[in-house]
Amino acid sequence: MKISEARQQFISTWGAMGTHRGINRTMAQVHALLMISPDPLTQDDIMAQLNISRGNVNMNIRDLIDWGLVDRVLIPGERKEYFTAEKDIWKVATQIIKERKKRELDPMMKLMDQLSKVEGDKRDKEVKTFLDTINGIKKFGAHADDMLDVLVKSDESWFLSTALKLFK
Amino acid sequence: MKISEARQQFISTWGAMGTHRGINRTMAQVHALLMISPDPLTQDDIMAQLNISRGNVNMNIRDLIDWGLVDRVLIPGERKEYFTAEKDIWKVATQIIKERKKRELDPMMKLMDQLSKVEGDKRDKEVKTFLDTINGIKKFGAHADDMLDVLVKSDESWFLSTALKLFK
């Protein structure tokens, strides 16, 4: 397989994967393109390579920057802005996890705290089932938090990496 | 907060959360409703409680069954089918993880294996960057696999749960 074909395939698959995970196709593709680009790219480069409009590139780049996955790069003597993506996939993953935790897990847990204060008789099975579910989610959330920390740290830890395999 | 309001809130939030994770709103809502329902429900119950059409309920229930999150329940002497969801959130989480691994991670890793066979000179920086990214993802995939196994097993392991906190 030729490099140009392989790159195209990667971008397209990474984009499709994104849609399964609640990320829009173009954003994932821009990210993919930057991950496999040796040098920073301009908005025009991205427009050309992915065949999308200027506005589209601009909006998705901004979102990627908000997610902490892409950085602006200033090249001395150049008027245009350049963009680059973190290429260490571990850092990419941990960054995504941190953001998802902040944007999704934390607010969800806050809601669970509220909902667990629901009034009503626990002998009412509707109330009991509700509380059991809510409290289960709260416990899970706390544990997931621990797991995420481990994942974030585990690329630095050979020991943990090996230890994990023991539990397989 | 009253139980009816709390239930409504839970369903609605679980649905919104679903959309952030690539799951359609209604599917997540049906799942939420079943998780907090003490007894199995019929399609008509779900239609009524969520105010959605019969076809919609039917399709989403089928998807939930495919994901292994909802089961058909036969009630002796009853003509209609009843549905119920696993209420142990750990089992829900591990089931989702298993499915996502099967549907997303495994095919992705297979593709990476293919792409890592790209032809070209590694001294070409375009080729080098591409291969570095692909190989990074392969390594990550293997590690993630281990992590997922740990998560799947960790609810049975007090020891691990405690050990995880050490890495915080």
Add this chain to the structure above:
DNA sequence: ATTATTTTTCAGTAATTTTTGAAAATTCGA
């Protein structure tokens, strides 16, 4: 201060995804 370049915004349009509802198929009891 003026002008050329580049970035950002956003209303309108396009594409995609989800939902409906009625018809077809299936199931089960009599």
Add this chain to the structure above:
DNA sequence: TCGAATTTTCAAAAATTACTGAAAAATAAT
């Protein structure tokens, strides 16, 4: 076997989400 109850399908409609492109805003050189 027939008919009522129930489930499933799917074409059309609705809703949502994403994209375009041109105008406005911002930036920086002269």
